[in-house]
Amino acid sequence: MKEFKSHLKIQIFFLIFLLLVGAYLLVEPKKQTEQKTQEILSVLFIGNSYTRPLPPIIQAIAKSNGAQIIYSSITPGGWTLQKHSESADTLEAIHERAWDYVVLQEQSQLPSFSEEQRHKEIYPYAKKLTKEIRLAGATPLLFLTWGRKHGDTQNYSNDTRSKMQARLFEGYQNIAQTTSSKVIPVGLAWETISSSDKVIDLYAHDGSHPNQNGVYLSAAVFVSYLLKQPQLNAPPINGISKETAELLAQQTKKLNLDP
Template sequence: MIYTSLVLLLSLLIIGGAQAQKKKILFIGNSYTYVNDLPNTLYQLALSGEDTIQYDSSAPGGYTFEQHAVYPATLAKITQDNWDYVILQEQSQLPSFPPDQVEVEVYPFARKLDSLIHANHFCSQTMFFMTWGRKYGDAINCPYYPPLCSFEGMNQRLRESYLEMGVMNEAEVAPVGAAWQRSRMADSTLDLWSSDYSHPSVAGTYLTACVFYSSVYKKPCTGLPFISSLTAAQALFLQQIADSTVLDSLPNWYIGEFVPQAAFSWSSNENNVNFYNQSTHASLTWWNFGDGNTSTELNPTHEFSNPGTFQIQLIVSDSCTTDTITQEIQIYPTLVFKTSLPKIEIFPIPFSDQITICFPAIIKELSIIRIYSPDGKKVLEKEWQIQNNQLEHKLNTSALPDGIYLIQIITKTSCESFTSIKKSH
């Protein structure tokens, strides 16, 4: 089982190293998706950047998540391929309703669709399509729920609900509504709505496609040559709005938040090192200790046979994507003493801005003084040759922050180590 997991992990790492040129995307929504053919607009935009998209959609007018969850055509399209992304767009008004109503009428069916997506292909990424408020708010429902009386209020409720769906389902959110609001604030003369003040104009669909491009590919769309039927200036403006909305704050939209993220710490006792895996969203683990040895344990302990500097690599995966982190650690020599020699002494303990090292008269050769932080990193090193029977050496430690340190003194015939505390006055 360990062998199988390790092969899978390494193969994912090799695949992940190649630049992805093609994405398979399924859109599940309604008229906000099919008006002006959003999927094809995204396709053309990506193609102009030498990226390709294989796409399909299920978008009957006015459809809700509840209807899609039992709609045969939608269910068939979910299972027809191993989609990289499945984009979910709810009916335009429902997520803007009061939270207790959304909790009953929207969230359960968002969860059901997300479950169906992952049942078909575990590695598919659900992405929620945060839609926009109507240009002048929702006039029909305004009397019953005041936040819906304006674009800003309706847009805010949509934002809150879609972000909640992202958290609940560990899914990403394409912040289309947030980009629409930013565009409107920057230039209200570029109308993103069609004449019904609800559906998108060509400019609105283009901005939406730009947001999806930045969200899916996680790279800028600014400068892509496809501009639809817009002017070059209009297209450039909308591209910049999309990039600033998405790429400046990826964590806000949970983009990349629910994939493996490698992290670890360690503690050491001479050449024995305990490693602590602090990675998130990972089920497979592979360590490389930089000395020819590896491990698939979650929190391994490793004994280094020789001192030196080692590059510790941790690779983690969820069987779909991988993440790698490398950190450098220092293993200092195991202490060996000649008991017949007088001991080296240091003072004061604790020290502040200076340490005095007192050598026995018998030591005449070059000495190396090293100071290590608790994690094994060398923070100071100095060579000192005893001359004219001067047996005391004062070492400036003013640059070191307060804390616990290992002080190591190496001579030709001995190696001594002291633990001390730096404590400023």
């Protein structure tokens, strides 16, 4: 009888062991599958010095939100879409791999000029680039930039940041309609922060380019759009405090990010 009980205990122990092993084998492949299905996006950034500092911060924020961004960028200072459309390097980059998205950023003032000027200096080149992007199998996106801190006083007397932002918004909306493209409204997030009572300066000393806060805010808007996540994890990066990072990232919830 003792031998029978002992044998029964061994059988029960062995059965439990098999069940545990089976459960592990069922769960482990699922974990591996989840790891393998981590979202991976490839993005080419075409623009100038406004775009230049953004990609690595976009990559870092995306990583903290469970996605991997593979990127390349072509951002010579002051370049327009016309220059990019005539550049062999830019056109080659568009076709060098199967990008998911290609981001286009026009020179910081041009889209805020008159519709007549946009017809001459932007639309033909935006059309050429978006055509090449689609031929390469990618989706073109337009990077709506921000108004300068004191407006474009070189071209408009008594200008302000908000007035310039309104013109930029109109300009990029018209470029989007002309090229059947979507707009990433980074400039609208800048306007919200700059118009609020939050003491967060987004501008570098020249009142035009972004400082670290401006780069972070811009990158957060991009990540929110690309990952289709209105609410982001906001890691502190480049000396930005967690509190500031979270405040900047919260702006993505207030935008109409229509993928």
